[in-house]
Amino acid sequence: MRCHKCLLCLSALLTLLGLKVYIEWMSEPQLGKAYPGPRSSPPGSTPASAEPTLPANLSVRLGQTGPLPSAYWNQQQWRLGTLPGVNSIEVGDCGAWGAAAAAEIPDFASYPEDLRRFLLWAACRSFPQWLPAGGGGQVTGCGDPSNVPFLLLAVKSEPGRFAERQAVRQTWGGPAPRVRLLFLLGSPVGQAGPDLSTLVSWESRRYSDLLLWDFLDVPFNQTLKDLMLLAWLGRHCPGVSFVLQAQDDAFVHTPALLDHLQGLSPARARGLYLGEVFTQAKPLRKPGGPFYVPGSFFEGSYPAYASGGGYVISGRLAPWLLQAAARVAPFPFGDVYTGLCFQALGLAPRTHKGFLTAWPADRTADPCAFRDLLLVRPLSPQDSIRLWKQLQDPGFQC
Ligand SMILES: *[C@@H]1O[C@H](CO)[C@@H](O)[C@H](O)[C@H]1NC(C)=O
């Protein structure tokens, strides 16, 4: 009799223990995957909310507190007032910031050439639009308020990538209600390459979807595309609800993205910065690599940021981001810089597991793998067209 009770007790205990182990086992990987929010917010910093704010002193927001590293960016951010404006005509002294950087960074001469060039001109952020010879092809604004797009697809391309642009037009960027497509490009004149002006002018007249600016289209000038787009939005499309910023080798499941955005709560939609979020990323210190950042330039971790392969922001943040960018010291990588500007505004990125910006090439053949995804890259123009056809097929089943 007693032993029966004992057994009952023991089995109850064992069940409880098993349950505990199971719960721990279940919750651990999920915790590891979920975005932990603005990590290690320094004491005194404002918790992230949906409303942007821009304090007079950004040091605490950007984690520049305590003993300050001697690296140039960290020192600059500490001292920085305002950089020359994106919209301003006074281009005159924008070179002064770069000249000072070159003079003050002790090992500047040993920096890779493109990083040196970036730093020399990083504060020059005001460029005229590049207009096709012979006129025409002007990109129109978003027009009257009844017609404002819900989603603007702003695709970063380079003048020579004609096939990539055409694939986007024929697939996920094709005409859809309240969706607008624009490509962001630098000058088609280039530097050492062929002069693509005639071809790009033709394309611009044919499609009226190219926003071109007169600066060299190189990777370290990508931030200029972001800033020029923000300025353009303020002037020509202030009412747009959401803006997707993506590379031209991305593939976007536009209907699924629209569904997701339409389903957001108003609070979440207001401060949206959505994509594949990297937290705790650190600068790469291996000279010669594409993302090399010398220790004498930047110390510390990157802010949480959404991968530049493709992310969505809410349109109302455009003027806020421009204001933040005027007060955040230049950084060579566009997506990290956007992350810094959001951090300055007190807004945190949100991760969505449907954004995969390093998609394994061998999986592109499978449209079923794509069902729950919103954006993947890189895909070739051919793969994009094939995948889009499969997804559009009414008979498509997994
Ligand atoms: C900004 O805040 C930091 C940390 O509180 C402070 O040490 C620094 O002097 C402030 N900078 C300015 C320009 O007020």
Ligand SMILES: *[C@@H]1O[C@H](CO)[C@@H](O)[C@H](O)[C@H]1NC(C)=O
């Ligand atoms: C960016 O474009 C400007 C204007 O064409 C140019 O002066 C600058 O060198 C470019 N930046 C880089 C890193 O090449």
